[in-house]
Amino acid sequence: MGERQVLAATDVTRALKRMAHEVLERNKGCDDLVLMGIRSRGVPLADRLAANLEAIEGTAVPAGSLDVTLYRDDYAQTGPRPLGQTSFPADIDGKVVVLVDDVLYTGRTIRAAMDAVMDYGRPTAIQLAVLVDRGHRELPIRADYVGKNLPTHTDQDVRVHLVETDDVDEVTVVDRQRADAP
Amino acid sequence: MITHLLSIDDLTPEQITEVLDTAAGFKDVALRPIKKVPTLRGRTICNLFYEDSTRTRISFEIAEKRLSADVINFSAKGSSVSKGESLKDTALTLQAMGVDAIVIRHSASGAPQQLTGWVDAKVLNAGDGWHQHPTQALLDLYTIRERLGRLEGLRAAVVGDVVHSRVARSVVRGLVAMGVEVTVVGPPTLVPTSVETWGATVTHDLDETLPKIDVLYLLRVQSERMHRQFFPSEREYARLWGVGRDRLDKLPDDAIVLHPGPMNRGVEITADVADAPNAVIAEQVTNGIAVRMSCLYLMLGGEA
Numbered sequence: 001m002g003e004r005q006v007l008a009a010t011d012v013t014r015a016l017k018r019m020a021h022e023v024l025e026r027n028k029g030c031d032d033l034v035l036m037g038i039r040s041r042g043v044p045l046a047d048r049l050a051a052n053l054e055a056i057e058g059t060a061v062p063a064g065s066l067d068v069t070l071y072r073d074d075y076a077q078t079g080p081r082p083l084g085q086t087s088f089p090a091d092i093d094g095k096v097v098v099l100v101d102d103v104l105y106t107g108r109t110i111r112a113a114m115d116a117v118m119d120y121g122r123p124t125a126i127q128l129a130v131l132v133d134r135g136h137r138e139l140p141i142r143a144d145y146v147g148k149n150l151p152t153h154t155d156q157d158v159r160v161h162l163v164e165t166d167d168v169d170e171v172t173v174v175d176r177q178r179a180d181a182p
Numbered sequence: 183m184i185t186h187l188l189s190i191d192d193l194t195p196e197q198i199t200e201v202l203d204t205a206a207g208f209k210d211v212a213l214r215p216i217k218k219v220p221t222l223r224g225r226t227i228c229n230l231f232y233e234d235s236t237r238t239r240i241s242f243e244i245a246e247k248r249l250s251a252d253v254i255n256f257s258a259k260g261s262s263v264s265k266g267e268s269l270k271d272t273a274l275t276l277q278a279m280g281v282d283a284i285v286i287r288h289s290a291s292g293a294p295q296q297l298t299g300w301v302d303a304k305v306l307n308a309g310d311g312w313h314q315h316p317t318q319a320l321l322d323l324y325t326i327r328e329r330l331g332r333l334e335g336l337r338a339a340v341v342g343d344v345v346h347s348r349v350a351r352s353v354v355r356g357l358v359a360m361g362v363e364v365t366v367v368g369p370p371t372l373v374p375t376s377v378e379t380w381g382a383t384v385t386h387d388l389d390e391t392l393p394k395i396d397v398l399y400l401l402r403v404q405s406e407r408m409h410r411q412f413f414p415s416e417r418e419y420a421r422l423w424g425v426g427r428d429r430l431d432k433l434p435d436d437a438i439v440l441h442p443g444p445m446n447r448g449v450e451i452t453a454d455v456a457d458a459p460n461a462v463i464a465e466q467v468t469n470g471i472a473v474r475m476s477c478l479y480l481m482l483g484g485e486a
Contacts, residue, residue, distance in 0.1 A: 067207070070219035070479075079484030083207025119216040 003159075007148055007171035012131065012162075015147035016045070019129055020052035022145050027096055032124070034092050035063040038101040038113050039084040042066075044164035045131060046100040062089035066099070071112035092121040098145075102160040104130040107141035132171055134158050184481050186305045188294050189314040190356045198360060202324050205469070205476035211248055212471065222251035225282045225482055230272070231308070232258045232288040237443055237467055238308050238318070242285050245474035251482075254281070269293060273300040283482060286310070291348075304481045312348055312407070317477060318442055319352035321470040323360060325462050326397055328469070329438050334361035339391050340382070341367045342401035342423060342450050345374045346408070349442045350401055354380045357397075367391055368401075368423060371412045388423060392432040400425060400441045400450050416449050426452040430460075438462050 007015070024030060030053045037046030043065040050063040067084035099113050114126055129145035134152040150173070152158060157174045161167075184197060193201070211217055227246045231239055239255075246253045256272075258264070263272065269288070276284060283304040286294050291311030298305050309315040327333050338357050344350045344366055357364050358381035366373060366382045377384050385391055392398070403419060413419045420426075425439070433439075439451075439461040447453045455461060 069207075070211075070221045075221055075483050076224075077484070080204070080480050083204055085207070086210060115220070119218070120214060 002175035003172045004174075005170055005172050006150060007132075009169035012147070012169045012171065015131065016048050017052055019145040019147060020049055020056060023049070023053065023098060023127075023129065024056060026127075026144065030057050030059060030061045032095045033061050033098060034088070034090050034095045034123075035061060035098050035100055036066045036088070036113075036117065037063065038099060038109060039065055039067045041102040041160055041162055041165060042100045044162050045102060045129075046098075047164075049098075049100055049129065064089040066113055066116055068109060068112040068116050071116045073108060073112065086116070088120055092117065092123045095123050096125045096127060097123040098127045098129055100129045102131050102162075103158050104128070104133045104141075104143050104146075105136055105158075107137045107139035110141050111139050131160060132158055184477070186294070186298050187316050187477055187481065188298070188305065188307045190316040190319045190352045190359070192316070193359075195359050195361075198320065198323065198356065201320055201473065201476050201480060202327060204480060205320075205324050205472040206328075208248075208472040208475040208479070209469070211475070212468070218248050218250060220250045221479060222246070222249040222482060224252075226252045226254065226280065227283045227285065227478070228254045228256055228276050228281045228303075229308075230256045230276070230284055230286045230288075232263070232269075232286075232293075233309065235287055235308070237470065238287065238315075241467070241470040242306075242308060242317075242474055245471050245478060248471070249475055249478055251282075251478070269296065270300055273297050277301040277303070283478065306477065306481070309348055312346055313351060315348040315352045315442075316356075317470070317474055318349050319356035320477070321466055321473040322353055322399070322440055322442070323356050324469045324473050325440065325466050326362075326438070329462055329465070330396060330436075333357070335363075336361075336396045337363045337365070337394060338397035338399060339365045339367050339388075339395045340399045340401065341388060341425070343372045343403045343412075344368050344377065344401065345372050345412075346404040347401050351380070353399060353442075354382050358382060362397070365391055365395070369413055369419070389429070389432065392429060393434065396434065396437050398425065398433060398437060398439045400439065402442065402444065403446055403449050405446075416446075420449050420452075424448075424450050424452065425455050427454050430455050430458060433460075436460075440466060443467070 035046040037043035046063040050061045053061045064087045067086045127144040130143045131147040133146045134150050155176050159172045161170050281303050285306045285308050287308040288310050291313035293310050294307040364382040366377050366384050441463050
């Protein structure tokens, strides 16, 4: 078996709670925040982060979903992918947009997400929250809030499973060659 | 992956569904402050129009520009075509200039097919003679699915000047492919004998058909293609085959009325039907942009 658990359900819950506190500390509250989950697994994470923020501060924080397919830089190489829904829960002009994603890897998805956000308005700042930072950046991008720093090899896959999509909360690392072997 | 879009018959039902699902994602682009995405940056698309067009041409141009493609508009009038240049030489010129896709409208059926043999670019048929107009059929399917929630199991009537209509040939085939039961209705002079091979049934009784359908598709009477007499007068056509308020009332309450435009108000459709709440003619035009963006997006990705 090449699959190894690195975060269990309770670890995911604690990480999100801590990240919520960090978001509040950094922004001095949550009045001007808009959380945007990057499809697909960033969306339930954004919803959970919003729920944590509300539990701490008592104010609702808008959370939406962002599909970056049309902004990706690999369309010419890999071809079309299915499109998902983008929905901004609030006007983002003058707000702080916190992008939420499951895994930060090359940074290319985040580059696409920042371009997409800019087409919808002019936020005062864009911040980034990720559940796992696995390294190997190809662009000068850094997360503001990290659930877990996870040094990995490029031939490993990091898999984030969430109750909303996969019936269980956990993060695993898979050795790709071993997992694919018969 | 779609290589060229020449006929609606080139697409499997699964591919048609993929085009419609993708189009739903593109509808959102029209509602944003910046109505543009960078997806086709650096791709060059030529709109090669040998026949007059308003909505198809503008719709393709908007779709291309919203995808950030570089757009070249070419119309036969005012080009070297007026000096006698052949389609082949024009195509080879575009090939030499390195265009990635050609959207072509031509009065000769099969011209887009010919083009595919001469150029490396992807070819999209924007209407060829009496043959096909596949993006029209796709936007109609999208509009029907959006309004009625499904295609499979619906009943549709396509009414009017079928013989001259590339729209009819595409729409009927598209509807049949997606599981819609299609009846073609019109004067015997304007319904070709081949219709039964399209998978549709034929009737010449409009009033008897109306209560039994979910979708009424009215075709334009194409006077410019009528080089002999197909019916005695426009007034008689309007009385026998045109749809006015009295015929609209015979439709089931939730049925919708489509027309590919441009309309001859007072001939195949009266003004009050064209502006009725269950006429979705303006929605067809709006959806056309998203559907054409979807086709371009699905055709132009990957290694060129």
